[in-house]
Amino acid sequence: MRILHTSDWHLGRSFHGVGMLDAQRAFLAQLLDTVRTSAVDAVLISGDVYDRALPGVDVVRLLDQALADITAAGARVILTSGNHDSAARLGFGGRIFEQGGVHLRTGIEAITAPVLLGEGTPVAVYGIPYLEPRLAAPELGPDVSPTHTGVLGEAVRRIREDVARREAAGAPVLPLVMAHTFASGGITSDSERDLSVGGVGAVPLDLFSGFTYAALGHLHGRQELAPNVWYSGSPLPYSFSEARQSKGGLLVEIDDGGLTAVTPVPWKAPRNLQVLRGTLEGLLEDPHLGTAEDAWCQVTLTDEQRPPKAMERIRSRFPGTLVLAFEPPSGSRGVNESYSTRLARATDDLDVCCGFLDHVRSREAAPEERDLFAEVLGKVNAAEVSK
Incomplete structure (x- = not known):
């Protein structure tokens, strides 16, 4: 039987x-x-x-x-x-x-x-x-x-x-x-x-x-x-x-x-699964990850700061990426720090805005972003003074 x-x-x-x-x-x-x-x-x-x-x-x-x-x-x-x-x-x-x-x-x-x-x-x-x-x-x-x-x-x-x-x-x-x-x-x-x-x-x-x-x-x-x-x-x-x-x-x-x-x-699945972990550049350049290029991928990035356009860039090599997470290494700036702690350190409104942006995307505000915040805050303050 x-x-x-x-x-x-x-x-x-x-x-x-x-x-x-x-x-x-x-x-x-x-x-x-x-x-x-x-x-x-x-x-x-x-x-x-x-x-x-x-x-x-x-x-x-x-x-x-x-x-x-x-x-x-x-x-x-x-x-x-x-x-x-x-x-x-x-x-x-x-x-x-x-x-x-x-x-x-x-x-x-x-x-x-x-x-x-x-x-x-x-x-x-x-x-x-x-x-x-x-x-x-x-x-x-x-x-x-x-x-x-x-x-x-x-x-x-x-x-x-x-x-x-x-x-x-x-x-x-x-x-x-x-x-x-x-x-x-x-x-x-x-x-x-x-x-x-x-x-x-x-x-x-x-x-x-x-x-x-x-x-x-x-x-x-x-x-x-x-x-x-x-x-x-x-x-x-x-x-x-x-x-x-x-x-x-x-x-x-x-x-x-x-x-x-x-x-x-x-029984063979039509597509393999791969779990990848490392910095964005490291994953994009690693010659040993060729088998992951045709797989469904879960990727965890360990860069100090979240890279811009991370999903777009990781999919340029691993188009089957379905899950993208970000886990900076222990000891990195801001890791495990609450937003209230960051807020307490802010010295002015510009620090509050830039700190919030950093908190939600795990990457510091770029110079052009700080300039844009400063410009908007300046217009808001001018409007308040004119009232």
């Missing part, structure tokens, strides 16, 4: 104002190639299929095409909702989609309705949708704590009971659980939405002990928390904090004896 574990597609997301739909089409093409070349039996999507509860029409069409292509290639799809998805909208038509090999798990009622894969001892895939603690706890029972650990723990308890019932009935299964959550020990990225509202964010890792495999979603970096507990990570980078992460999916292999292998499957 070969299962492709993915999560956090975030279809429809933009990256610092740049639409990513074409990049998402590209990763889906690579995913489909993996399904075909690796003879994948099922594709798991562990939440955050969409980036927002109300995706655009073109985004919905992209998912529709992806599901059609995957099932046409011979694989089933098991999909759970994440904290970015609208569970009700994503789950629409689920009973009909089952007949075409697409299994949607977006509600509490389906937690103990596994998708059975394979012959012999089947793999039972239990899909747990994202459970918002304050909303899910009352539905799960009066004694369930309205925390992430409380609601997920109750969902896992019910799954364990279902596995035990099957075992007692002489129909054992290899249980695989999908969950969209933040498990203890996971490493976060800047592009994930905080889950801590409504309860303690992290859930104990031992919730997933005893399962053949736990296919987790939410954290965007691929990582192994235990031999049987993995985050696949997002298929594309969605923040510059993910610049050094390897993106793709996980090929999970299971036989009658249990889990046999978990193999990372890399």
Whole structure:
């Protein structure tokens, strides 16, 4: 049995104002190639299929095409909702989609309705949708704590009971659980939405002990928390904090004896990410930064003063610069100094004006700018005297 574990597609997301739909089409093409070349039996999507509860029409069409292509290639799809998805909208038509090999798990009622894969001892895939603690706890029972650990723990308890019932009935299964959550020990990225509202964010890792495999979603970096507990990570980078992460999916292999292998499957992004830091002139002249010229870039300038036309100049070499920050070195003039402190040092109105300009743009007023301030202040003062 070969299962492709993915999560956090975030279809429809933009990256610092740049639409990513074409990049998402590209990763889906690579995913489909993996399904075909690796003879994948099922594709798991562990939440955050969409980036927002109300995706655009073109985004919905992209998912529709992806599901059609995957099932046409011979694989089933098991999909759970994440904290970015609208569970009700994503789950629409689920009973009909089952007949075409697409299994949607977006509600509490389906937690103990596994998708059975394979012959012999089947793999039972239990899909747990994202459970918002304050909303899910009352539905799960009066004694369930309205925390992430409380609601997920109750969902896992019910799954364990279902596995035990099957075992007692002489129909054992290899249980695989999908969950969209933040498990203890996971490493976060800047592009994930905080889950801590409504309860303690992290859930104990031992919730997933005893399962053949736990296919987790939410954290965007691929990582192994235990031999049987993995985050696949997002298929594309969605923040510059993910610049050094390897993106793709996980090929999970299971036989009658249990889990046999978990193999990372890399998918190449159409454009790399680069995080650059240095003075403007240093970055423009550095011969080792050639690979950044075709990348999306986050640039932090460390000049003593903010260079004029900084974005225009940095884009002359790195046209894919999306984020530009300025962090002068420690000890530079005015660094970490409040505007009120600067104002207290001012000796006249001209100092106040020039100090404000310096404060908001991190660069002293040029001589011609001081002259212009002086001219305007002179006219204002003359007007006041004439009244």
